[in-house]
Amino acid sequence: MAMPADTNAAGDIFGGWVLSQMDLAGGIAAGQRAAGRVVTISVERMTFIRPVKVGDVLCVYCAIGSVGRTSLKVAIEAWALRQNIGRREKVTDATFTFVAVDDEGRPRPVPEMALLSG
Numbered sequence: 308m309a310m311p312a313d314t315n316a317a318g319d320i321f322g323g324w325v326l327s328q329m330d331l332a333g334g335i336a337a338g339q340r341a342a343g344r345v346v347t348i349s350v351e352r353m354t355f356i357r358p359v360k361v362g363d364v365l366c367v368y369c370a371i372g373s374v375g376r377t378s379l380k381v382a383i384e385a386w387a388l389r390q391n392i393g394r395r396e397k398v399t400d401a402t403f404t405f406v407a408v409d410d411e412g413r414p415r416p417v418p419e420m421a422l423l424s425g
Contacts, residue, residue, distance in 0.1 A: 336369035337405035353401035
């Protein structure tokens with residue numbers, strides 16, 4: 308939920324707060340697909356469509372896109388549930404790229420899908 312401490316002088320929620328919520332959600336999705344630790348390496352085409360207001364609930368949706376040897380692209384959309392009453396509006400979207408890393412922080416291969424199932 309967007310809170311007053313997360314606002315700019317105009318009373319809108321900082322874009323950086325929205326970006327961080329998207330990064331958290333994308334990291335969870337990428338980490339599940341990569342079966343381990345991932346780090347964010349880039350954000351592409353972030354477009355703010357509508358502001359997020361205090362009291363809105365930010366809903367973040369992720370879809371795994373292309374998967375390379377060590378990296379994954381995740382399409383992420385953020386929607387605001389306005390004043391927690393049910394009206395939803397898309398507020399932004401972006402493509403995040405994550406890299407799977409080992410315990411020392413070095414890139415590691417992303418497992419094949421078949422290896423993940425069992």
